[in-house]
Amino acid sequence: MTIHKILGQTFYLLPERAIFWKETEHLIIADLHLGKAGHFRKSGIPVSDLVHSKDVYLLDRLIDKHKPRTVVFLGDLFHSEENQSWTQFRQWLKSKSATHFQLVLGNHDILPEQSYRLPNLEVLEQLELAPFTLTHIPEDTTQYNLAGHIHPAVRLSGKGRQSLRLPCFYFGSNNGILPAFGQFTGTARIPITKHDDVYAITEDSVVKVC
Template identity: 70%
Template structure:
């Protein structure tokens, strides 16, 4: 875990690829893409749902460790159309009641509105929590924007020309990006300026690299 001070707020950057916001006691995650394995199976690619079970288990452990006041998903909670993966997640999230969850809808969150009717889950397009505006896709917002969607990664190069691309947390002048929490997701290399703060995730550690 590494700590980043931003606009007077203490953000604990977790190697599990989430943020614990100390002052609010909130746990923030982006891009779980639950159900993606089932989506691939429909296309004839045999991928087990166990990969999503691992994500839920990790989230369960984070909740037990930090005991957050609420959990916030920055979009792409579920990957595509309804499948058994959503029913498993629905049972899990109900089991966490009365802990409240908020979902800022992402471009992959395309389930029917009725699917999100869970007593301890609130769904919205955008969430403003001073000093941050929380969205799925990065936007120019009035407050500092925290978002997901990009699945940011940074490439590190060694002396022997070897290189490694690692998921990262990114904080620029007006916006920050969370890495994808889900294990069954890709990454996208981002452009970095000298003034940006970038924290790479490797070997269960979060290390500042810029």
């Protein structure tokens, strides 16, 4: 865990690719992409649902460890049309009735409205939590914007020709971008300036690289 201070607030940057916001006790994750394996199988590409089971197990562990008042999904919670993965996830959400969940809708969150109707799940277009505005796709907002969607990554170079691309947390002057929480997702390198704060994520640590 690494601490990032921003606008008087304290973010715990977790190697599980999530943020725990200390002052408000919010756990924030982006781009879980549940159901993506089923979507690939429908296209004839054999991918096991175990990849999603591991993600939900990891989320369950984070909730047990940090005991957040609210879990915020920054969009793309579910990847496509309803399938068995969503049914199983609904049951898991019901089992977490003491935890409040908020979903900021992403471009892949296309399920019918009634599919999201659960007592502890609130669905929003964007979320205002001063001093931040939370969206799925990065936007120019009045408050500092926190978003996902990009699946940001940074390339680290060593001596010789060695290089390694790692998912990262990115904090620019007006926008912060979270890495994809889901393991079955790609990454995209993002442009970085000397004024940005970037934290690379390894298997068990978060390291500031600029």
